[in-house]
Amino acid sequence: EAGVVQSPRYKIIEKKQPVAFWCNPISGHNTLYWYLQNLGQGPELLIRYENEEAVDDSQLPKDRFSAERLKGVDSTLKIQPAELGDSAVYLCASSLDSGSEQYFGPGTRLTVT
């Protein structure tokens, strides 16, 4: 069984530029999560999807961050414009449903210069 796939694995951009991350969850997993992980810290939830619906986006900085999960499968997380403080690892995870085990992708390491 393929795990959660994310791309790109690494991204370096200048501040004020836009950036997008892509996630393909495990087949059959209805719930998809985007987390932010700063160096030396645990992941923090940005947004949770149940199928196509964003059911918890309370931690998403909506002035610059946006996300979508069209057709309830793949998801894209976008930042526009990026700031220096956005440098971090962006992790995608998926689970069968909101009460099941979450499996993480390899993450995208973003560096904003």
Place this chain on the structure above:
Amino acid sequence: GENVEQHPSTLSVQEGDSAVIKCTYSDSASNYFPWYKQELGKRPQLIIDIRSNVGEKKDQRIAVTLNKTAKHFSLHITETQPEDSAVYFCAASSYTGKLIFGQGTTLQVKP
């Protein structure tokens, strides 16, 4: 708000010794407690989890205990090996599935 405290932040043990990592949580509605292992530059990997209807769960050298009254749960690793060296995260969630992670414990197993 919801919070998970994890201790210690670093732990160094000799190969073959046991390691214990402890977490406390604040949300009494929490009912699911997973533990993740994260090696440098890699994804967090689920190693064991426990739900609130049990007090202990064991999988080979790894065990987790839960005390719901005290809102404590712990990870126990016996007969540690160098490949156990990594950062370990505890987490807690309620029915919403929103995981609240602890700050992480860096475990070093010395050969």
